[in-house]
Amino acid sequence: xxxxxxxxxxxxxxxxxxxxxxxxxxxxxxxxxxxxxxxxxxxxxxxxxxxxxxxxxxxxxxxxxxxxxxxxxxxxxxxxxxxxxxxxxxxxxxxxxxxxxxxxxxxxxxxxxxxxxxxxxxxxxxxxxxxxxxxxxxxxxxxxxxxxxxxxxxxxxxxxxxxxxxxxxxxxxxxxxxxxxxxxxxxxxxxxxxxxxxxxxxxxxxxxxxxxxxxxxxxxxxxxxxxxxxxxxxxxxxxxxxxxxxxxxxxxxxxxxxxxxxxxxxxxxxxxxxxxxxxxxxxxxxxxxxxxxxxxxxxxxxxxxxxxxxxxxxxxxxxxxxxxxxxxxxxxxxxxxxxxxxxxxxxxxxxxxxxxxxxxx
Numbered sequence: 001x002x003x004x005x006x007x008x009x010x011x012x013x014x015x016x017x018x019x020x021x022x023x024x025x026x027x028x029x030x031x032x033x034x035x036x037x038x039x040x041x042x043x044x045x046x047x048x049x050x051x052x053x054x055x056x057x058x059x060x061x062x063x064x065x066x067x068x069x070x071x072x073x074x075x076x077x078x079x080x081x082x083x084x085x086x087x088x089x090x091x092x093x094x095x096x097x098x099x100x101x102x103x104x105x106x107x108x109x110x111x112x113x114x115x116x117x118x119x120x121x122x123x124x125x126x127x128x129x130x131x132x133x134x135x136x137x138x139x140x141x142x143x144x145x146x147x148x149x150x151x152x153x154x155x156x157x158x159x160x161x162x163x164x165x166x167x168x169x170x171x172x173x174x175x176x177x178x179x180x181x182x183x184x185x186x187x188x189x190x191x192x193x194x195x196x197x198x199x200x201x202x203x204x205x206x207x208x209x210x211x212x213x214x215x216x217x218x219x220x221x222x223x224x225x226x227x228x229x230x231x232x233x234x235x236x237x238x239x240x241x242x243x244x245x246x247x248x249x250x251x252x253x254x255x256x257x258x259x260x261x262x263x264x265x266x267x268x269x270x271x272x273x274x275x276x277x278x279x280x281x282x283x284x285x286x287x288x289x290x291x292x293x294x295x296x297x298x299x300x301x302x303x304x305x306x307x308x309x310x311x312x313x314x315x316x317x318x319x320x321x322x323x324x325x326x327x328x329x330x331x332x333x334x335x336x337x338x339x340x341x342x343x344x345x346x347x348x349x350x351x352x353x354x355x356x357x358x359x360x361x
Contacts, residue, residue, distance in 0.1 A: 009047070009055025016043040017062035024071060033071055037088050040067050044092050048099035060096035064089045137180070140173035147173075180311075187296065187311050190318040195241075197322060201348070202239040204232045204267050204274060210239075211247045212265075219250060221259035228267040235274055236346045237323055245319040248312040249278040249339045257282030273325075273342040281336045285329065290337075293329050316341070 020043040024036040040063040048056035068078055072085045080086055147166040155163060189195050208228045212219070235242075253263045257280045264279040285293060296314045320327045320341045327341035 009051030010058055012047055012051055013055050013059040013062060016047050016059055017066055019043065020063060021066045021070065024067070028071065036071055037067060040064075041092060041095065044096050045099060048096050049103055053097070053100040053104065056096040056100040057093065060093045064092055137177060140177050143173045144170050144177075184311060187315050187318065190315065190322065195322070197238040197241070199236050199238055201234040201236055202242075203230075203234055204228060204276075205230050207237075207239055207243050207246065208265065208267065211243045211250060214243070215247055215250055215254075218254050219263070222254055222257065223260065223262045224250075225262060225264045226266075228265065232267060232269060232274065233345050234348050235343055237343060241319045242323070242343070245316040245341065246276065246278070248316040249341075252312055252339065253278055253280035253282070256280070269345065270342075272345055274345055275340060275342050277338050277340045279332065279336055279338045281334065285331060285337050287331075290329050290331060293339075294327060313339070 017040075020040045023039050027036055027039070044056065044060045044063055047059040065078070068080065068085070068089070069076065072080055147169045150158070151163065151166050151170075158166070205228050208226065212224065212226070250263065250265070253261075257263070262281055264277070266275075266277045266279070268275050294313045294317045296311060316339075317327045320343065323343055325341055325343040327339075329337060329339050332338055
């Protein structure tokens with residue numbers, strides 16, 4: 001791995017040459033000079049692999065000078081009586097050049113492959129996004145155009161109930177389109193790191209109540225069973241975002257299960273974490289679908305079925321991860337699916353003295 005600071009490689013060159021010299025001095029009483037030369041060669045190879053060409057050459061030069069001055073006869077001088085040591089010096093420099101060149105080539109290839117992979121993934125996401133938007137927005141836009149044109153062309157001839165139905169259709173479809181666009185923008189902000197958490201101490205029961213209140217209309221056709229004890233510890237989170245994550249799980253259950261289906265919402269403390277589960281009984285997911293269900297733009301039934309651009313669960317995962325938690329799905333017996341996430345439980349701050357006195361008074 002190349003260094004971000006160019007001078008770091010030269011510091012390593014000095015350090016490695018010094019370490020090799022100390023090792024050589026310790027070996028000198030028992031080992032031949034050729035073995036000591038191999039220690040210096042090892043140091044040159046190490047720096048050539050880890051750093052750039054300049055650092056590798058500097059290491060080779062320092063090792064040659066140290067080996068020549070301390071070990072090659074006559075010691076204490078840079079004079080070389082035996083020509084074979086000149087070959088050793090040349091090999092050290094050549095090894096530094098060859099290995100650094102090979103390492104540089106490998107790094108360039110790895111960088112090029114990484115850029116190609118990023119470009120391919122970006123293109124895949126772009127294509128998937130365009131396909132998803134074009135598919136999921138086509139129907140609501142067609143409904144909006146049809147209903148609004150009917151109001152314009154025959155509004156006066158229509159009864160009040162018909163006009164109200166058309167206006168309601170325009171409103172509902174417009175809201176649906178708006179929510180899908182908002183989800184795309186939200187996920188972009190989450191992944192770009194442009195969202196700052198506004199953490200505060202919140203009661204899990206309050207977050208659950210807020211999510212259910214906001215989704216009362218959408219969950220009206222389902223039997224929602226809530227099991228959230230009031231004595232759960234406070235959690236230090238961005239309550240609005242956690243409510244949104246929980247709401248996305250509930251919306252997902254409502255979209256992909258028939259009316260009248262039971263949706264179970266549970267929260268409990270487990271192993272120092274808050275575990276939240278949304279369970280539905282809509283037929284379950286295949287094992288491969290369980291692994292992919294939180295991916296962007298992925299849906300279990302891409303054609304037909306419930307609408308959406310496949311971002312609700314991906315946004316849930318991003319929010320939970322921002323809070324240091326994790327999220328997953330698992331199949332249950334009886335065709336049920338559980339969507340779960342956990343959040344860390346921090347130590348609750350002590351109650352202020354004034355509040356304690358008021359409570360005791």
